[in-house]
Structures are given as structure tokens and as C-alpha cells.
Amino acid sequence: GQNIDQPTEMTATEGAIVQINCTYQTSGFNGLFWYQQHAGEAPTFLSYNVLDGLEEKGRFSSFLSRSKGYSYLLLKELQMKDSASYLCAVQDSGNTPLVFGKGTRLSVIA
Amino acid sequence: EAEVAQSPRYKITEKSQAVAFWCDPISGHATLYWYRQILGQGPELLVQFQDESVVDDSQLPKDRFSAERLKGVDSTLKIQPAELGDSAMYLCASSPQGNTEAFFGQGTRLTVV
Numbered sequence: 001g002q003n004i005d006q007p008t009e010m011t012a013t014e015g016a017i018v019q020i021n022c023t024y025q026t027s028g029f030n031g032l033f034w035y036q037q038h039a040g041e042a043p044t045f046l047s048y049n050v051l052d053g054l055e056e057k058g059r060f061s062s063f064l065s066r067s068k069g070y071s072y073l074l075l076k077e078l079q080m081k082d083s084a085s086y087l088c089a090v091q092d093s094g095n096t097p098l099v100f101g102k103g104t105r106l107s108v109i110a
Numbered sequence: 111e112a113e114v115a116q117s118p119r120y121k122i123t124e125k126s127q128a129v130a131f132w133c134d135p136i137s138g139h140a141t142l143y144w145y146r147q148i149l150g151q152g153p154e155l156l157v158q159f160q161d162e163s164v165v166d167d168s169q170l171p172k173d174r175f176s177a178e179r180l181k182g183v184d185s186t187l188k189i190q191p192a193e194l195g196d197s198a199m200y201l202c203a204s205s206p207q208g209n210t211e212a213f214f215g216q217g218t219r220l221t222v223v
Binding site: 101 | 152155
């Protein structure tokens with residue numbers, strides 16, 4: 001089976017840095033994805049990691065350790081508009097569907 | 111910019127009625143997914159198509175749910191009869207063949223009363 005865990009809720013201050021963790025247990029591994037989802041809207045793609053290490057994209061970075069079954073999403077210089085749910089998803093082999101965690105609801109406060 | 115189109119955006123139906131959702135994926139995307147998302151949860155796969163063929167429908171409640179993609183382009187998801195527990199967001203996503211990133215539509219929010 002597949003199991004993906006991430007914290008349910010987090011709160012952070014505008015301008016700060018926040019790290020959202022994700023741990024996974026899957027039968028195979030073909031990549032880990034992070035999506036952002038604002039309330040009532042569709043998930044939008046943020047990042048993709050298939051090799052160990054850090055992928056940086058503007059204010060957002062994502063890290064992967066395959067041996068530990070662990071990833072994190074790092075958000076820098078937080079803005080109010082970053083308040084959203086952040087979904088961790090794993091693909092266990094090519095062309096199989098993404099399996100999503102339950103999402104982490106991030107609230108950015110002034 | 112190409113988008114996945116879904117309709118309707120919102121649907122309210124009475125339990126035991128039939129309801130249908132439509133999805134038009136990004137042009138050229140061979141893989142199409144239907145996901146269901148309950149409030150506060152992550153999306154859960156219902157069915158995956160590769161062109162017109164079903165690849166994975168192991169989580170589709172086949173006694174009441176059906177999905178088709180007859181020409182390998184747009185797709186319809188049907189529920190008959192609807193139950194109160196079917197209230198959720200139904201998301202359609204597509205990806206290019208051989209690619210792994212999935213692009214999501216705006217979803218259909220279903221409320222069963």
C-alpha cells in the first residue's frame with residue numbers, strides 16, 4: 001500500500017520562512033510532487049523531485065531524500081496570498097496516478 | 111494558456127437522482143484522471159484513462175459510478191443514484207503521454223441533499 005503523511009495545519013507570519021514536511025511509504029518511486037490549492041480552487045503544480053536534493057524555484061524550494069522517504073516544501077518571504085493548502089503527492093511508477101496526502105493548510109498571519 | 115475545462119462548476123442534486131460531470135482535457139494529453147476530494151482531504155483517484163481505455167478504476171464504486179472517454183478526448187463521469195456521501199469536489203486532470211505532471215481543472219462541487 002501507499003501512505004503519505006503531512007501535518008494538518010500550520011501557521012506562520014508574513015515575511016517569515018515555513019517548512020512543510022511530507023513522509024511517504026510507497027511500493028515504488030517515480031517522483032514526488034507538491035501542489036498548492038486555494039480554497040474552492042483546483043490544485044496547481046509547484047514542484048517535482050525525482051532525485052535527492054533541493055530544487056529551487058523563486059520563493060519556493062522542495063527537498064527530497066529517497067532513502068528516508070522524506071520531502072519538504074520551503075516557502076520564503078511569506079505573503080498573505082500563500083495561505084492555502086499544500087498537497088504532497090507521490091507517483092510510484094511511470095504513468096500511474098499521483099497518490100496525494102491529505103494536505104497541509106497553511107495560514108499566513110500579519 | 112491551455113486549461114482543463116470542467117462543467118458544471120457547481121451542482122446541487124437530490125439523493126437518488128442521476129448526475130453527470132464533463133471534462134475536456136488539455137489538447138494532446140493522452141492521460142485523463144478523475145479524482146474526488148472531500149473537504150479537508152487530499153484528492154483520491156476514481157479512474158484513470160489512457161486515450162479511450164480505462165487503466166485504473168479500482169477505486170471507482172462501480173455500483174453507482176461510471177466513466178467514459180469514448181473518443182479518447184473529453185470524458186464524462188456519472189453517478190446514479192447519488193447518495194449524501196457523494197457530496198465532494200470532483201476534479202479532472204490530464205497529463206501528456208510519458209509525462210508525469212498532472213494539470214487540474216477547476217472542479218465540480220457536488221452537493222447532494
